[in-house]
Amino acid sequence: MNAPDRFRLPDVQSQPDQRNIAIDAVGVRGLRYPVAIASQGAPQMTVATFAMTVGLDGATKGTHMSRFVELLEARNTPYAVADLAALAADMLARLDARSGAIELRFPYFVRKSAPVSGVSSLLDIEVRWRVRAGADGVATTSMQVVVPATSLCPCSKEISSYGAHNQRSLITIEVDLKAPMTVEDLIGVAERSASCEVYGLLKRADEKYVTERAYDNPKFVEDLVRDVALALNADARVGGYVVEAENFESIHNHSAIARIARPA
Template identity: 65%
Template structure:
């Protein structure tokens, strides 16, 4: 018998489609694969969830879905921003496409040092990378981080005799980046805009510090969003961005939110409708 790989099997995807309608994006979504991230020179292994699509011409019946998985199988080395863009360009080559998008979301762990005791612990941050690639235009790379932080209410501090209410905040930054910028750097932008950072492990001396640090640095949700936007405006490696802050209120059964989206003013339709 002939070996299975030598059988002359029909290739339905490569047939001509007569409806003459191009498809903007076709591919795979929700693909979970191990990934090793290269950031600040330290390879970090984690689990990535991929979405990979390419444009399909009006005459092509279908794309070759198996080649998306082959792409991930071939990626053996740690992946940074440059390698991720190269992965996207390789995707176009494998699928004979002129444009496409590759996205991956993954939990990323940073090692943090407590402010007084200096004890160390890991803190998880949700990270996303996206590369829009084309054979005709320069690639566009964007990075998204979801960073936990502390905010303390200025109004509560002003009117109260015994303290002020605070809450945990989620800061989302979705930034289009034109040069090498590490995950840690973008996380730092978010943390520096908050009333105080959060840590995985704190001793009592650290708890005293973070409590007083937040009290001395009160911020409304609007303040967090604006201060982070100021920092991003000053960063030459960031072209367009969306910042969204959600405060999980401690005195209400609802959240407070604020969003600044400079992509809308600069014509980037990919960032016009929030940071998700």
């Protein structure tokens, strides 16, 4: 909004800079804001942490930091990953920039039913959406999920007279999107690649099921990332990707990790 003439103040940011050195990214980071996230059901309320930057030409002293917050204040509809390119275009227009990026991180809750009892509970997933808009007018969008799961060691199962050691795992998947995906789609890829899913609430019959399910479906950390990669390779919506699994070992005081990165 333009202030009345009697309140007009010097605009220092818009003054020329004699050094004439362009800046690749300038903006705000760590901006927490309540948002509604579009989901398969009703929109989900959460708190997102934003990072928003634009490129600055060498002749301009500074960007207008307040306009990043104005962009969020102006939005009154749920966020969807498919909307990020339009949001980035709006940001570039507001800040008179040719390139920029928006990142938002937020906890996303999925409601899951236990496998035997059917008791319902919420499980939290860490999600990151990112869009980069280039000077060529092309915007690229990516989505990342960090999904908890269970893995059971195939070697331990093979060599033990009874039992096998298992552990909680975190499966991180980041994909460059060629077409929209839902958060649930990517969570499903991670969970199907693990020895077993995890749940917020389990009864005894459910605990028996997940223990035996993991025992019947042993996975090394290498198996986790390879199975995720197979699923992503077969999905036309996915360009490049990075998959990482970390097993918080139950018989060691360190983690086991594996990573696969594939360019678009």
